[in-house]
Amino acid sequence: MARYTGPTSKIARKFGEAIFGDDKAFEKKSYPPGQHGQTRRRGKQSEYSIQLMEKQKAKYTYGILEKQFRNVFANAKRKEGVTGEILLQLCECRLDNVVYRMGISNTRRGARQLVSHRHITVNGELVNIPSYSLKPGDVVGVREKSKSLQAIGDALAANSRVYEWITWNSDKMEGTFVAVPERSQIPENIKEQLIVELYSK
Structure with a gap:
């Protein structure tokens, strides 16, 4: 079964959120990973970069790899309603x-x-x-x-x-x-519209 098995604290620090739950390492180092993480001297993010980060955050949060996540999105797009909300609802329905x-x-x-x-x-x-x-x-x-x-x-x-x-x-x-939970009931801090915009390009 394909799954992400790498370090979780490093990923959480990348997004600036403890997306994997309570994490002492994240609380200790809440800045981005890498030797320049604390300086935060990074250029302005492009629109594509922001959308990509949001998709990556959703994937890591629910533990879904790219191909499967793309299939979930395709399934959400086929259903009637707001695609972004349906995407998160399908993720929430996973066992x-x-x-x-x-x-x-x-x-x-x-x-x-x-x-x-x-x-x-x-x-x-x-x-x-x-x-x-x-x-x-x-x-x-x-x-x-x-x-x-x-x-x-x-x-x-x-x-x-x-x-x-x-x-x-x-x-x-x-x-x-x-x-099936409504979007307002899902506590995850994910901007699903950015994911829709990314896949719609």
Whole structure:
């Protein structure tokens, strides 16, 4: 399975945001990476550069590589509505993202690993495809044999996030993907219109 496995703090510093979650290294060095990172003496960014950075930020945030992200955009473009909003909604409907939103894992990278290693079920059936697209009403749960995993227990204990489009039953260790979130409900700081403009060139 293709995925980004490089350093996360360096990428977060590049965008000036802790896009991978809490990061002590980012808090310590919030300026761009490289020996000239603190000076910030860089020329004015071109329109293309700004659009490209926004696309890269979205890709790294959701853990999607270029070819797959382009396919998601093409899918969003075919649907009726605002393409940029639909793009983010499709990313939010991914199984690995919903596992992360439910608090089963502290990071999307960890959530993707849980899915790949067959710890997650959808409507009672094992699903090991991180990009699996959920539909409203789908029930996502932890496989019975995996409920005792310390990593999952620690993540759920530390989770304090609540989202309107997701419900969670801590007794059964399962949650329901109630609805596709509206753009105003998605907390990610992504200017999706810039991504649309980039791909529309």
